[in-house]
Amino acid sequence: MTEQRYFFEDFTAGRVFPLAPKQVVASEIVEFATEFDPQPMHMNEEAGKASILGGLAASGWHTASMFMRMMFDGWLSRSSSEGSPGIEFMEWKKPVLAGDTLSGRSTVLESRPLRSRPGIGIVRFLHEVENQDGEVVMRGENPIMMRLRDAPEIMA
């Protein structure tokens, strides 16, 4: 990754990193659902309207995947990320519908260097994804490993 700007030391508690915005496209909802989650409310408008989701709605896993790209474009691609061990929790709060525009932010909760892996620290984030009405559609917390500023690069 070129043009790295954010290292472990830059992720101080309370700092906010915006996610890149993303328009939710009907054909992408159906494409994702066809491959990974072919439940009727993710596959066509009529079934979506008949469901509690109220319209053609993205799979929660699609929303999570769109969030990943929003994070990548928003800030992660310019960080010293070494990947993540997992998700602490993730809540799907509101339906994500075709035509929605998503935005949001990652907020640093805390950070600490890893004793077991010198040169690497863990940063815990709160991620929030909102729709165009300012409603939080998904939120969650997860830890991401970040290289310290002067640590040798591990990944290509």
Add this chain to the structure above:
Amino acid sequence: MTEQRYFFEDFTAGRVFPLAPKQVVASEIVEFATEFDPQPMHMNEEAGKASILGGLAASGWHTASMFMRMMFDGWLSRSSSEGSPGIEFMEWKKPVLAGDTLSGRSTVLESRPLRSRPGIGIVRFLHEVENQDGEVVMRGENPIMMRLRDAPEIMA
């Protein structure tokens, strides 16, 4: 969903539901990464080998999405699922590499009817995804809402 066989009452604590197996295909790893998570180790073999993942490795969100389909094909499509409010936790334990064959299971942890929504209950699951060597590559817990056997159908 036709041929429903599993209702809330069938998800008793300790019962195990196998996931459908899934072969991890290199082109699918790259295709998913291109759209959702274009970090180098998910995009090409050389970068993967140079990383701590040791090869062309699926994005964690791709593994989660493959798991969703394994669950759908394994048992969810024949259940009275009304969707899920989120993920309690999800751990990416081992790299998921091109050529791996994934399998696994969903185990019922507990269940209870929802007071707020008559006819619906919450079932908490432990999900475990393994590779061909029996190593757990991903595990997590999440609650899924299930219609009771005699409740009226909500979704199409």
